[in-house]
Amino acid sequence: MTDPEAALGLLVQHALAEEFGGEFAAADPLIRPSGFADYQSNVAMSLARRLGRPPREVADLIAKGLDGASAVQTAEVSGPGFINITLRDSWLAEQANGQLADSRMGVATAGQRQRVVVDYSGPNVAKELHAGHLRPTVVGDAIVRVLEYLGHDVTRAAHLGDWGTPFGMLIEHARDVGEQATYDQLAAGDFTAFYQAARAKFETDPAFADRSRRRLVELQAGEPQSMQLWRLLVDDSMAYLRTLYARLGITLTDADMAPESFYHPMLADVNAELEERGLAVISDGALCTFPPGFTGRDGRPLPLMLRKSDGGYGYDTTDLAAIRYRLRDLGATRLIYVVGSEQHQHLEMVFETARQAGWLTGGASAEHAVIGLMTGPGGQRLKTRSGEQVKLADLIDEAVERAGKVIADRYDDPQQRSQIAEAVGIGALKYGDLSVARASSYVLDFNQLLGLTGNTGPYLQYAAARIRSIFQRADLDPARVTGPIQLGTPAERALALQLLGFGRAVSDTAATAEPHKLAGYLFDVASAFTTFYEQCPVLTAEGETRVSRLALCALTLRVLTTGLSLLGIPVPDRM
RNA sequence: GCCCCGAUAGCUCAGGCGGAUAGAGCGACUGCCUCCUAAGCAGUAGGCCGCAGGUUCGAGUCCUGCUCGGGGCGCCA
Numbered sequence: 001m002t003d004p005e006a007a008l009g010l011l012v013q014h015a016l017a018e019e020f021g022g023e024f025a026a027a028d029p030l031i032r033p034s035g036f037a038d039y040q041s042n043v044a045m046s047l048a049r050r051l052g053r054p055p056r057e058v059a060d061l062i063a064k065g066l067d068g069a070s071a072v073q074t075a076e077v078s079g080p081g082f083i084n085i086t087l088r089d090s091w092l093a094e095q096a097n098g099q100l101a102d103s104r105m106g107v108a109t110a111g112q113r114q115r116v117v118v119d120y121s122g123p124n125v126a127k128e129l130h131a132g133h134l135r136p137t138v139v140g141d142a143i144v145r146v147l148e149y150l151g152h153d154v155t156r157a158a159h160l161g162d163w164g165t166p167f168g169m170l171i172e173h174a175r176d177v178g179e180q181a182t183y184d185q186l187a188a189g190d191f192t193a194f195y196q197a198a199r200a201k202f203e204t205d206p207a208f209a210d211r212s213r214r215r216l217v218e219l220q221a222g223e224p225q226s227m228q229l230w231r232l233l234v235d236d237s238m239a240y241l242r243t244l245y246a247r248l249g250i251t252l253t254d255a256d257m258a259p260e261s262f263y264h265p266m267l268a269d270v271n272a273e274l275e276e277r278g279l280a281v282i283s284d285g286a287l288c289t290f291p292p293g294f295t296g297r298d299g300r301p302l303p304l305m306l307r308k309s310d311g312g313y314g315y316d317t318t319d320l321a322a323i324r325y326r327l328r329d330l331g332a333t334r335l336i337y338v339v340g341s342e343q344h345q346h347l348e349m350v351f352e353t354a355r356q357a358g359w360l361t362g363g364a365s366a367e368h369a370v371i372g373l374m375t376g377p378g379g380q381r382l383k384t385r386s387g388e389q390v391k392l393a394d395l396i397d398e399a400v401e402r403a404g405k406v407i408a409d410r411y412d413d414p415q416q417r418s419q420i421a422e423a424v425g426i427g428a429l430k431y432g433d434l435s436v437a438r439a440s441s442y443v444l445d446f447n448q449l450l451g452l453t454g455n456t457g458p459y460l461q462y463a464a465a466r467i468r469s470i471f472q473r474a475d476l477d478p479a480r481v482t483g484p485i486q487l488g489t490p491a492e493r494a495l496a497l498q499l500l501g502f503g504r505a506v507s508d509t510a511a512t513a514e515p516h517k518l519a520g521y522l523f524d525v526a527s528a529f530t531t532f533y534e535q536c537p538v539l540t541a542e543g544e545t546r547v548s549r550l551a552l553c554a555l556t557l558r559v560l561t562t563g564l565s566l567l568g569i570p571v572p573d574r575m
Numbered sequence: 576g577c578c579c580c581g582a583u584a585g586c587u588c589a590g591g592c593g594g595a596u597a598g599a600g601c602g603a604c605u606g607c608c609u610c611c612u613a614a615g616c617a618g619u620a621g622g623c624c625g626c627a628g629g630u631u632c633g634a635g636u637c638c639u640g641c642u643c644g645g646g647g648c649g650c651c652a
């Protein structure tokens with residue numbers, strides 16, 4: 001155990017049991033970081049009423065119980081009953097050495113291995129990813145990486161839009177311009193122009209719109225030429241997505257695409273099952289299910305539309321088929337939907353229906369990891385149709401360009417320069433989106449998102465690069481450093497204490513599916529390191545101090561590089 | 576009309592299951608490269624935590640009401 005917070009919790013619980021009886025051993029010890037000591041426990045005040053004794057008296061007894069523990073230097077009661085706890089340097093150093101020797105740096109694998117499906121990114125066939133895709137993509141990927149690091153069995157699922165109404169339109173347009181011209185245009189990555197041309201025709205030419213609708217019916221019936229053109233659109237889109245995901249360091253592969261068409265053969269059966277269970281009724285000519293607790297205008301119950309009055313299927317049915325497949329066929333015990341906030345009600349209805357249908361039972365959970373809405377400069381919603389979307393690829397280019405300007409005169413080798421710019425630009429971009437709570441809505445602001453100073457990705461990368469530089473100068477391999485770590489100065493102590501919180505930061509991130517917690521933790525690590533770096537010379541130190549500081553550097557480097565890799569942020573060797 | 580989310584420093588945001596003096600970054604201002612990378616460090620200024628009640632020993636945090644903003648509400652996804 002390297003986590004001081006957990007260790008102190010056990011000590012406090014032990015003291016509670018000793019002083020007040022075993023029934024208090026399970027009480028939350030309420031350990032919090034403190035401005036007055038390393039940690040404080042607020043448990044005395046919370047238990048005072050139950051114990052029928054004044055909180056200060058309770059606190060005194062607990063503090064007395066902590067006395068003499070090897071971990072505890074001092075435990076002092078103050079205020080209404082706070083217990084301020086300062087850890088012993090020797091104990092902290094021992095924990096840090098344990099963390100250094102541990103290949104997982106104190107990150108415990110999950111006690112119970114879960115099968116988790118993470119639905120994220122939300123790409124569409126024949127549409128470029130735009131700036132709004134950044135967060136659901138980057139956040140989802142970080143969640144996946146963290147869960148896998150904890151030993152969970154994770155299935156990535158990008159719900160690829162490849163089967164809806166627009167495809168009749170797109171295929172008909174492809175027929176009009178010819179297969180070769182379509183191929184050429186899409187191979188160049190110019191989906192937006194292709195899509196917009198089709199859309200414009202669809203809206204202005206009734207005959208084309210009519211053909212498009214018939215084409216969709218043929219497609220969904222599996223007519224060969226329609227399928228062939230559809231395949232072309234899908235393949236080109238996949239190639240585009242592969243390239244962009246690779247550049248962004250997103251771990252989604254072709255096999256992780258969970259396209260709508262995949263669920264198409266299941267839709268009739270899903271509906272049959274819901275009808276059989278008495279959950280589906282005909283309403284206004286459409287087959288609907290009305291999960292309890294959802295009402296719309298006029299207080300009428302809200303439906304999920306299982307089959308439209310024209311016999312077609314919409315996305316409600318696809319989502320139900322997907323959740324059934326994930327729970328029943330994949331055997332998932334946790335579902336995480338990394339999806340925009342505007343879909344919240346829809347997803348809650350899907351979850352409720354899955355419960356009613358008996359797919360989502362007590363042993364499994366489904367959660368909506370809400371992604372806030374990105375807006376334009378005026379707080380207005382960005383509209384796809386008017387083309388005011390910023391392409392994700394352009395956003396990446398801009399990020400890399402800005403990073404490149406900073407080092408324009410720094411490295412002679414242009415290849416090295418561009419590699420660093422790429423890593424730093426993408427690091428800035430991803431960290432910018434990962435460091436704020438995913439649910440907060442936000443305005444797309446390049447200066448905000450692509451900043452290179454302060455609490456940014458490059459700050460963390462820079463700390464790692466400085467550490468690497470130390471080892472390079474010393475001609476040492478940081479992986480071979482064994483310490484021991486000894487804690488002398490306040491900066492060394494503060495850094496060690498910060499590093500020991502790594503496991504907690506990772507498990508908190510996994511539990512809440514909130515990568516900004518890990519990002520915030522890593523910033524604190526980098527910040528503690530930078531203070532240490534300013535105050536504690538490493539290479540010019542001598543003897544045990546030098547050994548200890550090198551070890552502290554090595555441990556910091558490992559925590560930073562591991563943490564950044566869990567966020568999906570590249571770590572350049574030099575900056 | 577109903578439901579969901581939000582409102583914290585000039586700007587962008589953190590704030591665990593209710594704990595002491597509400598924290599970062601950017602921007603502003605003052606200093607710091609003879610010294611392991613200044614994408615950095617040290618410091619200063621900047622707050623009616625939207626408003627009003629309530630619960631509590633204690634509220635940015637929980638409850639109620641209100642104001643403002645965003646989103647959703649049957650055959651688009």
